[in-house]
Structure formats: structure tokens, C-alpha cells
């Protein structure tokens with residue numbers, strides 16, 4: 001296959017000053033994309049700002065390597081932050097084609113020891129951050145020949161110890177992804193999500209909820225650079241799917257599908273029927289179907 005080129009793509013990447021977001025930014029810039037490197041320089045749990053300016057550092061590294069990048073230290077959890085990111089794309093590069101919502105925070109704690117403010121902070125960064133940036137970017141994505149959104153969720157939405165606040169907010173991003181995918185169908189905007197695993201500072205902060213063996217494996221084998229190629233594919237014009245989620249770690253890529261079992265149908269349903277036929281309700285048979293937003297498009301013949 002010929003090398004994929006992103007020279008016509010202007011992309012905003014949030015949380016791109018560190019970890020996985022930095023890998024997205026460096027890969028896409030190295031393939032010609034113009035990148036808005038968004039990063040507030042947030043503390044790992046979102047409780048404040050670290051004081052450094054990681055967005056500037058990454059944008060400088062990209063431009064020093066001959067790429068196109070601009071830094072934006074906006075806070076994605078605010079409406080002004082979302083608008084500032086879109087303005088940075090338009091004022092620097094004159095257009096906007098894609099958004100990768102990657103900024104994230106985490107702290108592990110049992111669900112009943114997390115104050116409401118912290119639940120809200122996780123929603124503000126993950127759910128509202130994604131929603132507000134998508135809303136500010138949307139008219140420009142509609143005008144793009146290949147409008148794309150890649151959201152970042154987590155396996156924690158399916159259950160991880162001490163991560164109710166984090167996992168719950170990522171579950172909200174999953175629901176948003178599916179619904180925005182529907183809203184984007186007419187304009188051809190593809191909205192997908194990734195659930196990455198990589199040995200970043202965020203993984204280190206989750207060490208309490210993971211075994212020492214898993215942590216060591218993450219540090220040594222799961223690199224942010226393993227995650228970026230799928231995000232780049234989902235940003236590309238070649239992407240034919242929408243409303244999908246992909247698990248990514250260490251070079252492994254698989255689809256996370258929501259499956260409807262065939263189940264049972266009984267208009268005279270009673271509680272005893274449910275009890276008696278519970279195995280049938282649960283059974284994942286060959287005719288169980290994934291719930292999709294839209295079938296993958298057939299790529300145009302070249």
C-alpha cells in the first residue's frame with residue numbers, strides 16, 4: 001500500500017503535550033498533517049496545572065522536525081477552551097478537518113470515597129470536554145471533505161477497581177460517540193472511539209488498581225506509539241466506519257462491539273419464564289448481532 005498522506009488534514013489533538021496525545025500529534029505531523037497541540041499542562045488528577053507548558057514543547061519539537069504545529073494551552077473542560085482550540089486551527093491553518101479528543105485525568109479510589117466534585121471534574125474533562133470541542137468544531141467538520149472525530153474512552157467503563165468516577169465518565173463519552181456518529185451521517189463525518197492501553201504517567205497513577213506484573217508489562221511493552229496508528233487511520237479519509245470502538249495496546253488492535261443476543265420473545269412473559277429461559281437470554285449464539293450505527297461504507301473504486 002502507498003504511504004498514507006495527511007497533507008490536507010488540519011487536526012486538533014487535546015492532551016497532546018504528553019503520553020498518547022503526543023504520539024498522535026507526532027505521527028500525524030510526520031505524515032504532513034497540520035496539528036493544533038492542545039494541552040493545559042494539567043496535574044494527573046486534574047486538580048490543578050503542573051506549571052510546565054507541554055503543548056509548547058511538543059509543538060516546538062514538531063516544527064523543529066519540519067512539521068506544522070501550533071500550541072494551545074486551553075482547558076478543554078470549558079466552553080472558552082473549546083472555542084480557543086478551534087480558533088487556533090482556523091487562525092493558524094485556515095480550516096479544520098478532524099478532532100482527537102484525548103485529554104484525560106485519573107485518580108483511583110473506591111466509589112463511595114470520591115466526592116461529587118471529583119465525579120464532576122471527570123465528567124467536565126472527558127464528557128463535556130469532548131462534547132464542547134465537537135460542538136465548536138462541528139460546522140468546520142461539516143465543511144471538510146472528510147470530517148473526523150476520534151474520542152478516547154477506556155476499558156475502565158466496563159469495570160476497573162477504584163475507577164467508578166473515571167470509568168463512568170468514559171462510558172458517557174462512549175454514548176456520546178455513538179450518538180454523534182448518527183448525527184454526522186448526513187455530512188459524512190465519521191465519529192469513532194479508541195480505548196487505549198499504554199505505559200504513560202496516567203497508567204502509573206492507576207498502579208493501585210493493577211497488578212505489579214501488569215504495570216511492568218505496560219511500562220515496557222505498551223508504548224503510546226502503538227496507539228497512534230489507529231487514531232491516525234480513523235482520522236484519515238480512508239476510514240469507512242463510524243460509531244465504532246477499538247481496543248489498542250502494544251500493537252494489538254481489536255473491535256469492541258455491543259452485541260444483542262437473540263434472547264427470547266414471549267408476549268405472556270412471566271417472572272418464571274425469565275427464570276426458566278435465562279440461559280437463552282444470555283446465550284451468545286452465531287446469529288447474535290453487533291449493534292451498529294451504520295454499515296461500513298464500501299470504499300470508492302480507484
Ligand SMILES: NC(=O)c1ccc[n+]([C@@H]2O[C@H](COP(=O)([O-])OP(=O)(O)OC[C@H]3O[C@@H](n4cnc5c(N)ncnc54)[C@H](O)[C@@H]3O)[C@@H](O)[C@H]2O)c1
Pocket residue numbers: 014015016017018019020021038039040041042043044046054074075076077101102103104105125152153154155195196197198199200201202203
Ligand atoms: N494510558 C492508558 O493506559 C490509558 C488507558 C485508557 C484510557 N486512556 C486515555 O487516554 C488518554 C490519554 O492518556 P495518557 O495515558 O496519555 O495520559 P497523560 O496523563 O500522559 O496525558 C493526558 C494529557 O491530558 C492533559 N489534560 C488533562 N486535562 C486537561 C484539560 N482540562 N485541558 C487540556 N488538557 C488536559 C494533561 O495535561 C496531559 O498532558 C486519556 O483520555 C486517558 O483517559 C489511557
